[in-house]
Amino acid sequence: MQLTIHQIDAFTNELFKGNYAAVIPLDTWLSDDLMLKIGAENNVSETAFTCQQSDGSFAIRWFSPLMEIDFCGHATLAAAYVLCEQHNLAQVRFYAAAVGELVVNKNSDGSFAMTFPKQAPVVVLNAPSALLNGLSKAPTKVLKNRQAYFAIYDNEQDVTQLKTDSQLLKTLFPLDVVASAPGDEYDFVSRYFWPASGGDEDYVTGSIHTGLAPYWAQQLGKTTLSAYQASSRGGQLLCDVGDTYVTITGHAVRYLTGTIFI
Template sequence: MELLVRFIDAFTGYDCKGNSAAVIEVKLPLAEQLMQEIATKNNVSETAFILRTKNKYEIRWFSPLTEIDFCGHATLASAHYLFEEDIKLKKVVFTAKAVGDMTVEKHADGTILMNFPNQEPELVVTPPGPLLKGLSIEPAEVYCNAQAYFAIYNSEHDVQTLEYMTSELIKLAPRDVVVTALSQKYDFVSRYFWPANGGDEDPVTGSIHTGLAPFWARRLNKNALIAYQASERGGVLHCSVNHDKVHISGRAVSALCNSVTI
């Protein structure tokens, strides 16, 4: 059987920017081992497998290393693919075990709006040693949610220039690490490191903004924010916080289509 693999750049309007995801629509469930083998071969941040069930799509995300509970950019890429396949389609619902139902809408200007659960982090009084050893600059504060440790900095320059030690950060598994600060051009900037789950630095991480957006919304006393993930490829995310939901929107660009035989 041959599966079509669509490679899509998410959270960008330009080729080879943002974060690349592979999207595979399947007609029947695949074995976990097979999905992992395909994701490892694709070797992008995430491969999303989507399966239509009645009026929604089951979605699962795999990095080259392991299955991921929640991935924003591959959800955006999956919606982009479905909207391109059916130009009349305006809304799609994805469902995943860890986060439940996620409604995604296409706007007239080409942006795609995703509705995710609010995953605001909580203060960590005593940060773990590997976190402090693994970052070249000591953070002003540390917060945490189920996904990652949040290292808060007073300077955007610190976020952009700090170095990280993979051998220390991997000890924080299953959690990853995000570093963040206020920004002059945007509301806030961040970088995301995930050696335990996918790789060293992720280009653009939609899921972590379900924690970053409510954190900075509280600090800035505003619910609508523009974020920039300051990786080499970079990406812009428009976020808004509404009680138990975080709305994240962005653009996506289809890069190429390939096939895999199973």
């Protein structure tokens, strides 16, 4: 069996920036075990598998090197990049079991606007000690949603200089950790830590912005926000917050196309 694999850098228009994802379009699903093995072999933060449905939409599943992930924004962007190119589409409709329908539109400037369900966080009154002890600086506020704990800081330097204890943060599984603060050049900045699910730090995490954008929209009194994930590769996102959805826009560039032999 031979499979075509694409590797795309998402949330950037510059190669070797943003977050990389592998995309493998399928005609029929592979076994879960095989998809997990491929994700581990690829060893990128996420491998997206897609399978076209009879109504023209695409089912999508995401695998980190360690496990299946129920929602991934940057690999959705990468998959949309591939499928729009392959099928000459201006819109891709995805379906994922955990989050339902995800609609991605290709804009005239080549960027992709992804409409995701809003996942606003709520305040945590008693933050876990593993979270507080796992961060080198105490946050001013802690929130959480279905995906992660949100450690909120006063300024961008608090986030960029933050150090973490991955062994402690692992114990928070299935929740990951995002640190965020108002930005200097952008409306807000963030970093994302997921040692139990994929790696110590993720480069750019589209999914968490469905929670970050609503929070900062409320704090800043605006519904369109610019965001920067301050990882070693860095990534830029534009977020539009609605009543029930968040639209996240970003660019993507191709790194490679290849063949997997199984």
